[in-house]
Amino acid sequence: MSKVEAFRALHHGRLPGDPLVLPGPWDAVSARVCAEAGFPALATPSAGIAASLGHEDGSTPPDEMFAAVARVVRAVDVPVSADVEDGYGLAPKELVERLLETGAVGCNLEDSHGGELKDPRQHADWLAEVRAAAGDLLFVNARIDTFAHGDGDPERAIERAALYVAAGADCVYPIGAPADVLPLLRSGIQGPVNMHARLDGEGPSLTELGELGATRITFGPGLLRRSAQALRATTDELRGQR
Known part of the structure; x- marks a missing residue:
């Protein structure tokens, strides 16, 4: 295989309460740590990589993002999916070629740009072109930004999901969706659903998110931020020893 x-x-045949948990490494070291912990696959966060490279979220040059993803892929043996934001304005064929060159097996693709939602039908057409270019070589996770940059109406999210799944998306990701609307989203969406989880103990547990309908769970730049907090605590301790 x-x-x-x-x-x-990994996205199919999962039992309720047993979602696929994908940590978000931002470099080779963090990728190895996640793989050695036993996770079966990883998903790079664009915001985490941006921060590690000294960029603001959403402003990483494409060449730097693809290079960072390639370093993560080279560091581990498990499959890696890459968050490549809204595709950087690349034509679908070029986007697919560059993703495959990194060794990634999947990608996140957003349906907003600059904080504004894209026209869902036009975006679906673009996703269909990505799918046609990729064939079965990439797992496409279509991010739905209705809750992040829209009015937060679950029905609009479900409508967008239907368009994206019909266009060939393997999974949809209603980022920012409140946990209490997840059952409604789950009932109206065909196929796997990705949900974001926090690492600060706030909100439902991973098991609870799975029971509510999440197929897979990612953390965005959460691991990077948690690691930065740990590093800050260590450096504060070092300063205290002077």
Whole structure:
């Protein structure tokens, strides 16, 4: 079984309460730590990589993002999916080629740009072109930004999800959706649903998110921020020893 086939299989046949948990490494070291912990796959966060490279979220040059993803992929044997924001304005064929060059088996693709939602039908057409260019070589996670940059109406999110799934998306990601609307989203969406989870103890547990309908769970730049907090505590301790 190829890595992309293994990654796709991880999203299917899951029991309620047992979502696929994908940590978000931002470099080779963090990727190795996550893989050695036993996670079956990883998902790079664009915001985490941006921070590690000294950029604001959303402003990482594409060449730097693809290079960072490639370093993560080279560091581990497990499948890696890459958050490549809204595709950086690349034509679908070029976007797919650059993703495959990194060794990634999947990607997140946002339906907003600059904080504004894209027209869902036009975005669906673009996703269909990505799917056609990728064939079965990439697992496409279509991010839905209705809750992040829209009016937060679950029905609008479900409508967008239907368009994206019809266009060939393997999974949809209603980022920012409150946990209490997850059952409604789950009932109206065909296929796997990605949810974001926090690492500060706030909100439902991973098991609870799975029971509410999440197929897979990611953390955005949460691991990077948690690591930065730990590093700050260590450096404060070192300063205190002077």
